[in-house]
Amino acid sequence: IILTTINARYVHSAFGLRCLWANLGALRERTVLREFQSRQSPDAIADTLLEAHPRIIGFGVYIWNAAALTAVVHTIRERCSDTTIVLGGPEVAYEYESTELFALGDYLVRGEGEQAFTELAEGLLAGRPPARKIIHAAPPALDAIELPYDAYTHEDIAHRMLYVETSRGCPFQCDFCLSALEPGVREFPLPPFFDAVERLLGRGARRFRFVDRTFNLRDERVEPILRFFLDRWIDGMQLHLEIMPDRLTPCMLDLMARFPPTGLHLEVGVQTFVPSVLETIHRTQDPEQTERNLRFLRCKTGALLHSDLVAGLPGQTWEHVAADFDRLLALRPHEIQVGILKRLKGAPIERHVEPYAMRFALGPPYEILQTDTLSSDQLQRITRFARYLDRYYNSNNFPQSLPLLWQTHPSPFDAFMAFSDRLWQVFYRTHHLPLNHLAEQLYLYLAAQRIARPSDLACLIRADYHRLPGRHDTLNLPYA
Numbered sequence: 001i002i003l004t005t006i007n008a009r010y011v012h013s014a015f016g017l018r019c020l021w022a023n024l025g026a027l028r029e030r031t032v033l034r035e036f037q038s039r040q041s042p043d044a045i046a047d048t049l050l051e052a053h054p055r056i057i058g059f060g061v062y063i064w065n066a067a068a069l070t071a072v073v074h075t076i077r078e079r080c081s082d083t084t085i086v087l088g089g090p091e092v093a094y095e096y097e098s099t100e101l102f103a104l105g106d107y108l109v110r111g112e113g114e115q116a117f118t119e120l121a122e123g124l125l126a127g128r129p130p131a132r133k134i135i136h137a138a139p140p141a142l143d144a145i146e147l148p149y150d151a152y153t154h155e156d157i158a159h160r161m162l163y164v165e166t167s168r169g170c171p172f173q174c175d176f177c178l179s180a181l182e183p184g185v186r187e188f189p190l191p192p193f194f195d196a197v198e199r200l201l202g203r204g205a206r207r208f209r210f211v212d213r214t215f216n217l218r219d220e221r222v223e224p225i226l227r228f229f230l231d232r233w234i235d236g237m238q239l240h241l242e243i244m245p246d247r248l249t250p251c252m253l254d255l256m257a258r259f260p261p262t263g264l265h266l267e268v269g270v271q272t273f274v275p276s277v278l279e280t281i282h283r284t285q286d287p288e289q290t291e292r293n294l295r296f297l298r299c300k301t302g303a304l305l306h307s308d309l310v311a312g313l314p315g316q317t318w319e320h321v322a323a324d325f326d327r328l329l330a331l332r333p334h335e336i337q338v339g340i341l342k343r344l345k346g347a348p349i350e351r352h353v354e355p356y357a358m359r360f361a362l363g364p365p366y367e368i369l370q371t372d373t374l375s376s377d378q379l380q381r382i383t384r385f386a387r388y389l390d391r392y393y394n395s396n397n398f399p400q401s402l403p404l405l406w407q408t409h410p411s412p413f414d415a416f417m418a419f420s421d422r423l424w425q426v427f428y429r430t431h432h433l434p435l436n437h438l439a440e441q442l443y444l445y446l447a448a449q450r451i452a453r454p455s456d457l458a459c460l461i462r463a464d465y466h467r468l469p470g471r472h473d474t475l476n477l478p479y480a
Contacts, residue, residue: 018151023115074100114146154204216252272309312367321374329413335394336393340386388423401446
């Protein structure tokens with residue numbers, strides 16, 4: 001048996017595959033994990049998989065790898081017809097019927113597969129294949145499954161993000177999220193989880209990314225988890241947590257303030273501050289409490305804050321997107337991700353398509369192209385805005401000079417949008433832009449805005465560029 005997937009990057013580890021492997025029982029000895037990266041060709045991946053002459057290959061299918069895995073499975077089908085192909089993962093859990101990948105596969109496991117995949121593999125190897133192609137996996141009792149953490153190798157611990165989980169599901173019903181389809185939250189018992197993490201720490205693990213959809217649901221769960229790590233803290237450790245900002249309690253905030261600088265990386269799901277839009281997408285969130293807690297986290301803790309906004313939500317206007325950005329930027333999170341709404345297969349966002357004239361791309365990642373309140377041109381400009389923001393703001397490449405850009409318009413959103421439009425006119429692309437070219441364009445734009453003396457601008461930008469070692473390119477700026 002081979003369990004395989006294509007990861008977006010090498011640093012990512014396939015958590016789902018490890019969950020399956022941990023629960024295979026006696027079949028673990030006959031099972032290997034094979035992880036690939038998106039830069040590898042489908043033919044090369046197929047060649048590697050077939051070298052082992054597997055009887056069963058289980059594929060983890062996600063939004064970022066569905067097209068590539070379709071090509072991989074197509075090649076395997078051409079070269080080896082007797083290998084059984086089993087599909088699973090969120091990208092094939094819904095709306096799979098007409099896809100080429102589903103047609104090529106032998107079986108599809110829908111849902112959490114720890115028990116269902118094991119039963120399927122046992123039956124196949126014993127010559128008892130199931131009568132139906134689709135296996136509907138019932139959610140397993142979380143206290144009855146084996147935890148996957150011993151499946152992490154020494155290489156994983158040394159070079160990759162280690163994914164962990166203490167709960168599954170989400171109590172919220174946000175229309176853009178697949179978690180809206182899951183009934184409530186199920187929690188893992190903490191003592192076995194702590195024992196497993198203790199072993200990882202003993203093996204040198206330092207970076208943990210929690211995949212819990214909302215980490216900060218209850219004090220009685222959050223407090224023992226954070227205290228566990230605080231009591232065992234070692235230099236170089238970091239916890240990556242996804243949080244709902246308005247649900248942070250005083251107890252949680254107090255504990256977060258005790259972590260050393262950069263010890264916590266918080267992915268803060270803001271999405272929007274606009275009450276009418278929040279109501280439309282069935283997201284329960286208090287914008288004012290969100291703002292208060294974000295301000296506390298930024299001012300009173302050493303946590304790194306990655307804050308998410310979403311553009312293209314039903315009923316959302318250009319003015320809403322601008323106001324959301326300006327309000328969030330004023331709180332000074334370390335990173336702001338302006339994400340474009342995606343239509344995840346099966347997500348309840350589908351109910352808004354007709355009322356709000358929403359048009360999505362037909363292929364992955366299924367981003368919104370137009371709504372009745374945001375034109376195609378506006379969404380394209382916001383997409384470019386987000387990518388340039390990543391290079392200028394989120395990268396922290398221009399900590400002294402970028403604040404001058406916000407002063408060029410009353411609204412910081414308008415300021416960066418004007419700059420973004422200019423960058424597009426110059427580059428006509430948003431990727432593969434050398435940092436020295438970005439620095440030079442920032443100087444030229446700010447100089448044209450007469451926001452400061454050109455000599456002072458050149459000095460600031462040059463200082464930003466050379467503040468980190470290893471940057472030896474000469475900037476094409478005056479006043480050398």
